[in-house]
Amino acid sequence: MEWTLAVLAFLLGSFIGSFLNVVIYRLPRGLSVVWPRSSCPQCGRTLSPAELVPILSWVAQGGRCRGCQAPISPRYPLVEALTASLFAAAALLRPSFPELILIWALIALLIALAFIDIDTKTLPNSLNFGGVFLGLGAAYSLGYPRAFPEALEAGLMGAGLMALLAGYGGLLYNRLKDSPREGPFGVHLVHLAAMGGAWGGMWGNVGGTWLGSLGLLLGLLNAALNLRSGRVWALHDGLTLGLAALAPLAALGLGLSPLGSLRGMLLSAGGLALVGMLYWWARQPSDKVEPEEEPQSGYVSVMGYGDVVLAGFLGVWLGFPNLLVALFLAVLAGALLGLIARRFGGSNQMPFGPYLAVGGLVAFFYGEDLLGWYLAYLGVG
Numbered sequence: 001m002e003w004t005l006a007v008l009a010f011l012l013g014s015f016i017g018s019f020l021n022v023v024i025y026r027l028p029r030g031l032s033v034v035w036p037r038s039s040c041p042q043c044g045r046t047l048s049p050a051e052l053v054p055i056l057s058w059v060a061q062g063g064r065c066r067g068c069q070a071p072i073s074p075r076y077p078l079v080e081a082l083t084a085s086l087f088a089a090a091a092l093l094r095p096s097f098p099e100l101i102l103i104w105a106l107i108a109l110l111i112a113l114a115f116i117d118i119d120t121k122t123l124p125n126s127l128n129f130g131g132v133f134l135g136l137g138a139a140y141s142l143g144y145p146r147a148f149p150e151a152l153e154a155g156l157m158g159a160g161l162m163a164l165l166a167g168y169g170g171l172l173y174n175r176l177k178d179s180p181r182e183g184p185f186g187v188h189l190v191h192l193a194a195m196g197g198a199w200g201g202m203w204g205n206v207g208g209t210w211l212g213s214l215g216l217l218l219g220l221l222n223a224a225l226n227l228r229s230g231r232v233w234a235l236h237d238g239l240t241l242g243l244a245a246l247a248p249l250a251a252l253g254l255g256l257s258p259l260g261s262l263r264g265m266l267l268s269a270g271g272l273a274l275v276g277m278l279y280w281w282a283r284q285p286s287d288k289v290e291p292e293e294e295p296q297s298g299y300v301s302v303m304g305y306g307d308v309v310l311a312g313f314l315g316v317w318l319g320f321p322n323l324l325v326a327l328f329l330a331v332l333a334g335a336l337l338g339l340i341a342r343r344f345g346g347s348n349q350m351p352f353g354p355y356l357a358v359g360g361l362v363a364f365f366y367g368e369d370l371l372g373w374y375l376a377y378l379g380v381g
C-alpha cells in the first residue's frame, strides 16, 4: 500500500516537476505560466504531447529538440526527477491526507524558488508569500504543520532573524556606513522596529509581548510619516542597530528579561520586514525581473529581502526550534560551498535561497532528530 502510494507520488511529482520547469522559466520573464503551451526556445515549435512526457521524452530524444536538433538542458529532466523523488519520499514519510498534499506544495514551492534564485538571484514575491499564506491558512484551519500562534510567531522570527543578519552584516561589511534611504518602507524602518522591540520586550512578564510589539508600532508610524510628508525620515543604521544590540545586555544588567528583549527585537523586525515587503509587492505585483541598476552609493547589501521573506515562509511551516535547525544548516552549507567555490575561482555572489530551501526541507522532516542528536552531543539532552 505504502509503495503503491509512493509510485503514484513519483508519477505525480514528475508531472508537477515538468510544470515547475515552466514556472522557473516564465515567472521571472513576466510571462503567464499556464498559457501558451510549451515550445522549443530555439525554433519556437510547440511541443507535442509525446515531447511533454517528463524525464522519458528527454531521454528518448537524446536531449535534443525534435525540430531543430538544438540541445535541451539536462536541467529539465533533473528538476522533474528531483520533484518526483521528493514527492515519493514525502509519501513514504507521511502517508496521510491532507497533510501529504501540503507537504507536496511545500516541496514544489521550494524547488521553484531555489532554481529561480540560481537563475536570477531573486525570489519572486508570489511564491514566497504564497508559501507564507498557505502555511498560515493550513495552520489556522487544520493546526498543521504547526498550531497557528506558533506558525505566526516563528514566521515573524524567521523574517526578523534574516533581516537583522542582513542589517548587522551590512553595517559591518560597509564599515558602519548608513544604507541608502528608501521610502516609504525601507530597511531603516526594520532597524527602528528592532530597536523598539528590543527595549519593549525586556519587560518580560509585565506584558512583554505587547511592549515588544512597540517596535512594530514605531516602524509603522515612521512609514506613515514618510507617506504623509513625501520624504524619507530615517535614523542612522548604526544608531538603531547599536541601541537594539544594547537592549538585551541592559536587560541582563537591570534584572529584566534578555530573552524577552531578543524575542521583541525579532518579532518587531520580522513584522515590519514582512509588512514592508507586502507593501512593495502590492505596488509592483509582477514577478518580472528587471535588469539591475548599478548601486550609486557604493553600499553593498549582504543579503536581499527575498531571503528575509523566505525565512519567514520557512518559520511558518517549521515552527521555532526547527527553524533554527534550517537556518543553521543553510548557513553551514552556504559557507562551506561558498568557500569551495571561491577556492576554485567561482563568484562569491552566490544566491542564498537554494541553501534555505534545502535546510528547510531537511529540518521539516528531521529537525527534531537533528536537534535531539546535537543536544545529546553537547551533553544537554
Ligand SMILES: [Zn+2]
Pocket (backbone or CB within 6 Å): 040, 041, 042, 043, 044, 045, 065, 066, 067, 068, 069, 070
Ligand atoms: Zn527546436
